[in-house]
Amino acid sequence: MRLLLALLVLAVARPWARAADEHWCYEIQKKTEPNCLGPKEWKWDCQKKRQSPINIIASNAEVKKDLGLFSFSSYEKKKKWNVTNNGHTVLIDLNKEAKIEGGGLNTEYQATQLHFHWSRNLTGGSEHSINGEHTAMEMHIVHQKKQLTSKSQRASENTSEDIAVLAFLVKVGSQNDNFQPLVDILPTISKPNTSTAMNEPVSLFDLIPEKEKLKDYFRYLGSLTTPECSETVVWTVFQEPIYLGKDQVLPFSEKLFYDKSRKKNMTDNVRPPMQSLEGRSVYKSYSSAAPERLLPLALTTLLVPALAYLTAGSL
Template sequence: MRLLLALLALAAAPPRARAASHWCYQIQAKPSNYTCLEPDKWEGSCQNNRQSPVNIVTAKTQLDPNLGRFSFSGYDRKHQWTVQNNGHTVMVLLGDEASITGGGLSTRYQAKQLHLHWSRAMDRGSEHTFNGERFAMEMHIVHEKEKGPSGNQFAEDEIAVLAFMVEDGSKNVNFQPLVEALSDIPRPNMNTTMKGNVSLFDLLPKEERLRQYFRYLGSLTTPTCDEKVVWTVFQEPIQLHRDQILAFSQKLFYDHEQRVNMTDNVRPEQSLGQRQVFRSGAPGLLLSQPLPTLLASALACLTVGFLR
């Protein structure tokens, strides 16, 4: 009898009690007929004070000469990657064949997966912002730190994420195999394989344009928002055609019934607090000042040189 009463009590429990740990983006919370935790209620470490993403004010970044060039291993190998709709984003599973060193990192990091964040609006889809401005999308390549037998799994740099802004531009043929794969995985927990062979380098700006980037310590941008990420946010954006960008919002859905399009999967900006954002020491000038000001300064230097 007691068991029967317990089962009846469980069945009568409100939906919130059973789904309290299910997190979602703000756009899902409004139309859904089920309970989910929107961003300001996310659990785990999500309410702590070293969170991501942040707004990068380029004029307030600090030059770090130790942030030099990256060394990319396996980024040139072409694969027919497995692509997954995980209910929150589209994820490309990278296996264990690519890694990075250099770039001011303490050791080698193994690439595990890449995923994207996006919106239907061309200025609302990135998680990080530059001087308050968003981009159409943001791509994250997630790496895990290679550890020795006594490695610290709770280090603040256990994960290294390479973040790339995506802007509306010309058609990117290298991204097309991923865009075409979206039609095969509209619902959560669906997998497919890209039809074409693609390398990580195929998806990125030219390697010589990857010398200029920003660096700070932060967190995962999804629950449980663990504060163990060393972020590298590159200045050079990736270009996709508007139709390629919109395909992510049109082809993918958050729910199995395909009622809620997967779009605006973007965590709101978090406070930088007392953290410092650093910029790379590689050759080249990050545009932290308006272009006319930079040109005027350069002209002044040239004038002084001629007068000597």
């Protein structure tokens, strides 16, 4: 009888234990929620070796010629997007309407959602860093690989690149009017699990740098930066930042909250870039190497006439 009771207790306890394991949070939340799992304690795939984010050392990135221009579809469509405070970030549901191809990707990807990471510290809100430099925020446009039709195709598919994330570092600069419709509605979704629609239509092209400035980027294989940290992401980190006014960045930390009682400001929702490369390569787009290629060409242009003159003088 005692054994039976013990087994029943264990059966009931296990689901609760799993639920506790799933209560993950950011480091700043552990100050008031000691029972939640901070980034160093995240489980699932978070302890594997192909994790994100990373610090990108630009000089170590290898030029890859097939990392050319992206092709964007429906990025120009303006919509009053639905925006949600999901308890971890601000998320915009993109409904797989916009798509990307090219940029060294092996197929078409459909945009599922867009979200942000940020901090009150205007040099500590990005998850990725370039040459050790962090920025005020980071914006991720998340894309899912277009589903294959046949069962045999799906079975042979490489899942290591199921998700393509376009990452944009956000720096403080001049006011960005295209972002104001998003900033304006932040107070209406201050509590977790609340949603609202933008008051004005905005396109994805409105939110990212001009198309001609998207030629330069870094590429590596990594993971989601939140649990379960699935290692299924092909990352594109653009060199050209997005610029927002200081009064547009700070409302993310001031108007949004982790809790329903609105006592814990939602800020520092970043996974530290403590992830080791573990033998992975970081690549940069072909256009990023243009200045390096131009120098030898310029020297050649100057040296050829000079050598010809010297040779003629010696005859």
